Amino acid sequence: MSVDSMLKAPAIAAGPLTLVHTADEAAGWWRSAVIYQVYPRSFRDLNGDGIGDLAGITAELPQLARLDVDAVWLSPFYRSPQKDAGYDVSDYCDVDPLFGTLADFDAMMAQAARLNLRVIVDLVPNHCSDQHAAFQAALGAPAGSPERDMFIFRDGRGPFGEEPPNNWESHFGGPAWTRISEPDGQPGQWYLHLFDTSQPDFNWDNQAVHDEFERVLRFWLDRGVAGFRVDVAHALVKAPGLPEWGGRADGNSCDGYPGHDAPMFGQPALHDIYRAWRRILAEYGPDRILCAEANVDPLPRLADWVRPDEMHQAFNFPYLHAGLDVHRLRGVITDSLVALDAVGAPSTWVLSNHDVVRHATRFGYDGPAPRDGDGIGTFDRQPDSVLGRKRAAAASMFMLGLPGGAYLYQGEELGLPDGIDIPDSQRQDPTFARTGGERLGRDGCRVPLPWRAAEPHTGFGSGQDPWLPQPASFAELARDVQTEQPTSHLNLYRRMLAMRRQLDLGRGSLAWLENWCSDTSLAYVNGTTLVVMNVGPDPVDLPPGHVLLRSSPESAEQYSASPETYDGGHQLGSGETVWLNLPVG
Numbered sequence: 080m081s082v083d084s085m086l087k088a089p090a091i092a093a094g095p096l097t098l099v100h101t102a103d104e105a106a107g108w109w110r111s112a113v114i115y116q117v118y119p120r121s122f123r124d125l126n127g128d129g130i131g132d133l134a135g136i137t138a139e140l141p142q143l144a145r146l147d148v149d150a151v152w153l154s155p156f157y158r159s160p161q162k163d164a165g166y167d168v169s170d171y172c173d174v175d176p177l178f179g180t181l182a183d184f185d186a187m188m189a190q191a192a193r194l195n196l197r198v199i200v201d202l203v204p205n206h207c208s209d210q211h212a213a214f215q216a217a218l219g220a221p222a223g224s225p226e227r228d229m230f231i232f233r234d235g236r237g238p239f240g241e242e243p244p245n246n247w248e249s250h251f252g253g254p255a256w257t258r259i260s261e262p263d264g265q266p267g268q269w270y271l272h273l274f275d276t277s278q279p280d281f282n283w284d285n286q287a288v289h290d291e292f293e294r295v296l297r298f299w300l301d302r303g304v305a306g307f308r309v310d311v312a313h314a315l316v317k318a319p320g321l322p323e324w325g326g327r328a329d330g331n332s333c334d335g336y337p338g339h340d341a342p343m344f345g346q347p348a349l350h351d352i353y354r355a356w357r358r359i360l361a362e363y364g365p366d367r368i369l370c371a372e373a374n375v376d377p378l379p380r381l382a383d384w385v386r387p388d389e390m391h392q393a394f395n396f397p398y399l400h401a402g403l404d405v406h407r408l409r410g411v412i413t414d415s416l417v418a419l420d421a422v423g424a425p426s427t428w429v430l431s432n433h434d435v436v437r438h439a440t441r442f443g444y445d446g447p448a449p450r451d452g453d454g455i456g457t458f459d460r461q462p463d464s465v466l467g468r469k470r471a472a473a474a475s476m477f478m479l480g481l482p483g484g485a486y487l488y489q490g491e492e493l494g495l496p497d498g499i500d501i502p503d504s505q506r507q508d509p510t511f512a513r514t515g516g517e518r519l520g521r522d523g524c525r526v527p528l529p530w531r532a533a534e535p536h537t538g539f540g541s542g543q544d545p546w547l548p549q550p551a552s553f554a555e556l557a558r559d560v561q562t563e564q565p566t567s568h569l570n571l572y573r574r575m576l577a578m579r580r581q582l583d584l585g586r587g588s589l590a591w592l593e594n595w596c597s598d599t600s601l602a603y604v605n606g607t608t609l610v611v612m613n614v615g616p617d618p619v620d621l622p623p624g625h626v627l628l629r630s631s632p633e634s635a636e637q638y639s640a641s642p643e644t645y646d647g648g649h650q651l652g653s654g655e656t657v658w659l660n661l662p663v664g
């Protein structure tokens with residue numbers, strides 16, 4: 080990497096370093112924050128209807144405070160027909176009765192404030208639900224009306240308008256256009272939906288759409304949220320004329336990135352939208368943030384999203400997709416830090432979310448997971464769950480040593496695997512139905528959490544069956560079980576997060592330790608901490624230093640020993656990561 084060679088740093092005892100990033104001093108809690116994603120329908124079901132709710136989140140927030148995260152991000156809980164698990168919003172300023180009420184939301188905010196946790200909510204500005212009042216009004220109004228102009232309606236092609244206006248495909252499979260019946264009952268115009276038919280795309284060329292979302296931002300800011308995760312932030316504006324585009328809108332849901340010139344992504348006019356939003360957030364003080372869910376490639380282009388007057392953060396999907404490939408990881412980390420440093424923005428890191436196979440399952444395969452990670456079923460090659468969990472711990476420990484912010488997905492602190500044995504009849508992701516079952520979709524990573532092993536549904540809820548079945552292994556992975564086991568995945572996360580805070584790793588610097596970077600291992604120095612990950616089949620010798628934490632502790636003693644007195648082992652096993660304290664002097 081050319082940039083590596085430009086940034087040579089002095090050698091330490093363990094050999095030469097390549098400096099990539101110097102610790103930054105800028106203010107901003109998010110720059111080093113660990114943000115925990117709550118997927119409300121699968122977090123905790125307090126009223127027993129089988130679906131998680133806001134009261135359930137309030138009840139378990141102390142567990143997240145105990146984990147020592149800085150903030151939670153909530154996936155949508157707004158009014159919604161739930162065709163895409165809440166990413167199909169019919170009222171942006173109300174809570175769906177499934178999850179509770181606005182009063183429940185306020186109670187949750189109050190509890191979060193008591194626990195010193197910030198709350199970020201999900202904003203879905205690209206599309207709404209077809210049940211949204213604005214879309215219903217558009218259906219009832221004539222072609223060319225202001226109501227229709229809130230969305231992207233076009234006449235069809237072909238002699239009778241029977242062909243879709245262009246060849247764009249939906250992210251969930253099938254065409255990105257659906258034809259409506261006009262109010263007189265005749266087949267009429269088509270509307271664009273990059274996702275499900277029930278999710279019409281807004282027309283961001285229309286000022287009224289801008290106004291509406293500024294109102295939504297203020298509504299939640301007034302209720303005290305710390306900011307917004309912006310859903311498919313790269314898609315709001317479409318290229319003028321909606322030119323043809325070969326292939327699916329996104330290239331590939333789980334692994335690919337949109338082409339640079341995709342007409343539905345990354346259009347220049349997006350940036351002014353986010354500048355306007357940033358100005359609104361700034362009215363509420365310096366602590367409210369915007370995080371882009373923007374699938375943008377190559378990495379330097381992501382920097383355009385987080386310039387000082389735009390978003391604060393963007394998800395680093397190239398990092399997630401680098402898996403355990405050390406060359407890709409090194410490339411992504413270096414490129415991210417260099418590109419983002421250039422605009423003064425922190426990087427973020429992420430390994431799991433509600434759209435991808437959980438990393439404890441992905442890493443249970445040597446090589447890529449079947450179906451490109453687009454769900455895993457009982458007929459697929461099965462992952463090695465023990466290996467997957469071990470490697471997941473190593474990968475998380477590697478990630479949490481990096482400077483910048485980190486996003487965790489609920490249940491990864493328990494090392495949860497994906498649900499694989501989900502009957503077709505219970506699969507709910509629209510991807511499954513829209514592809515005739517060819518793509519299994521994302522239900523596997525959305526299975527409800529296990530809290531208490533001895534309770535019904537492992538403590539997710541005491542009433543009806545959870546909306547997706549929990550795998551048998553969830554009992555032994557339940558939070559209460561792991562709390563009692565000193566070397567559990569959960570206790571490892573607690574220690575990692577506490578130590579990350581204590582050592583201020585999120586605010587740190589990064590230099591590669593060349594002698595420990597190989598085809599199967601990667602090592603970096605952040606401040607006085609040295610992080611080594613070994614993904615090869617054989618153990619590697621450790622550099623000099625005191626062991627702070629290992630991802631696969633053999634015994635509880637290794638945890639409790641202080642770094643001054645314990646110099647643990649001289650080797651790092653296969654699929655393990657270690658944090659070391661550099662020898663001083």
Ligand code: GLC
Pocket residue numbers: 163166167203274310311372433434
């Ligand atoms: C984002 C969400 C995903 C949703 C899609 C459409 O990618 O993360 O869950 O299906 O947007 O809103």
Ligand code: CA
Pocket residue numbers: 123124125126127128129130131132177
């Ligand atoms: Ca419920």
